[in-house]
Amino acid sequence: MLFLNKIQKTKKIMKTKLMSKKISTLFLISVLTLNLNAQISIDSSSIVKTCWDCNIPIPPAFPGSIYIAVSGGVAPYNFSLTGVHPANVNPVTSISSTGITTFNQLCQDTFQLRISNSSGDTIYYNFSTNPPTPPTFSIDSVTVKADSTNNPDSGFLELFVTTNADSVFYKIREQNNAFALGTLGGWQDSTIFDSLPGGYSYRVFVDIYPKVMGCGSDTGTSVFLIYIPLACENDGFVSIAAPSDVCIGDVVTMFGMANPGSGVGNVVATEFWDFGDGNTYAGPSPVMYTYYQPGSYVITYSVTTTHGCMFFGFSPITVHDQPLSFFTQSNNGTGLFNFLDQSTPPTQSITSWLWDFGDGNTSTVQNPTHQYT
Structure with a gap:
């Protein structure tokens, strides 16, 4: 080749x-x-x-x-x-x-x-010639509350992210482009959009650099939709409990925890899940889901309250390929066998092995030798 x-x-x-x-x-x-x-x-x-x-x-x-x-x-x-x-x-x-x-x-x-x-x-x-490791990125929290002037007809949106990228850029626009909004750039772990007109849905873009392209996915762009109500309690929150590393075909259990915030009669009205691979689910926690393609995804859990507030939780998850197990063997004619591991790792190195020789004996070395009696 x-x-x-x-x-x-x-x-x-x-x-x-x-x-x-x-x-x-x-x-x-x-x-x-x-x-x-x-x-x-x-x-x-x-x-x-x-x-x-x-x-x-x-x-x-x-x-x-x-x-x-x-x-x-x-x-x-x-x-x-x-x-x-x-x-x-x-x-x-x-x-x-x-x-x-x-x-x-x-x-x-x-x-x-x-x-x-x-x-x-x-x-x-x-x-x-192995490709470089892409930067890691996760959205930790999204907070919506009244703006800094306490104007009930305007909203305040704050994002917190975690990344080891060189830079992170934020952009927000009204979903139907009804009016122009700004763009923030440069490395920072949080950003604030203040005085957003209430009663609109906004599309938020978070982009990191450098990217590693051509390896199956674009590592670094997250886009989500958020609604700014005319008035909203600001003390609600959600969180997600989910594994961060799984293999293709694993059943992943995700737990969402939601607090709708204060307010008389204010409760969680709807719950929505976005698994990051194009599939979604509307329903309560817990949720069980299976990924069939390797890659890095962001699980999004969002709730809407009866007072019109929306709260978001995010959890990154990496789906790995299953290794392909294979080996060859040789013997000296007296029952002493040498086993040579020729397994094919996916994107990461194989770190552990378990051999079962069928006679009640096992080994955890990569290339074992075993004497059959």
């Missing part, structure tokens, strides 16, 4: 070539003067990360690649690239008289590039 594209240049001193893609790109950069009497040195390199799974034969729009330039010793230079994944164990080679080459169409893997020259020098360059 590796394809080679050579780039020939004649300059002995070169500057780093930057490669631009729509997904995140890691640049490893150094510039050195060519010295024919020295051992091989890396002048510059540029690595494009990718979300392309090596188990998928057809490359996506944004495969990985490496550009590298070396110098030192006597040309030509021989390049041999191998990876950890079985699709990349056979070396892909290149010969360059200038010390410059490019390997394209790389899937996500950990690679080793062997570089040698005609002087007998050899170096190894290790790199990874």
Whole structure:
């Protein structure tokens, strides 16, 4: 699954070539003067990360690649690239008289590039095309109350979020664009929209950067609808109790707790759930739900009171792929078996193993040895 594209240049001193893609790109950069009497040195390199799974034969729009330039010793230079994944164990080679080459169409893997020259020098360059970890993001609370002037016909909306992103941007608009509202930007964990005309529904956008695109989902945009009543008690709240990490096919139990706030006869009138994957449910807590696609989602639990107030609770959840279990075995003819784990992990590494040898014995190591009697 590796394809080679050579780039020939004649300059002995070169500057780093930057490669631009729509997904995140890691640049490893150094510039050195060519010295024919020295051992091989890396002048510059540029690595494009990718979300392309090596188990998928057809490359996506944004495969990985490496550009590298070396110098030192006597040309030509021989390049041999191998990876950890079985699709990349056979070396892909290149010969360059200038010390410059490019390997394209790389899937996500950990690679080793062997570089040698005609002087007998050899170096190894290790790199990874695995995609970067997306930033985490959750909306912790949304509060609606009377505005700062206590105008019963206006509302005050406050958001609190938790994120390790570089920046978070907020935008709000009336659902039908009846009037223009502003946009707030820059890193901050809360924002306030004051003096919002009451009796309208508002669409709130929360967006974080940087994003990791092309890996199955857009990590970082949350959009929700909220109603600003003409008058509303401001001491109500809701919260969610739900697991944060599950696997595909697990039954997830979610508990919603709601306090409608003060006010004579003020009670919870409706309850609504949004599971973040396009599916919703109108009904009381608890709720049981199953996710069938991996990814990061935000569970939203909202209630409406008999006085027209709305309160929201949010809980992030990550759904993981199930690992594919597989192994091979060999024996020495006396009942001593060596078991080799060849399981395929999903997006994260496998952290634990449990072997049952069928004779009442078990093991928790990755590649066990067992003696049958």
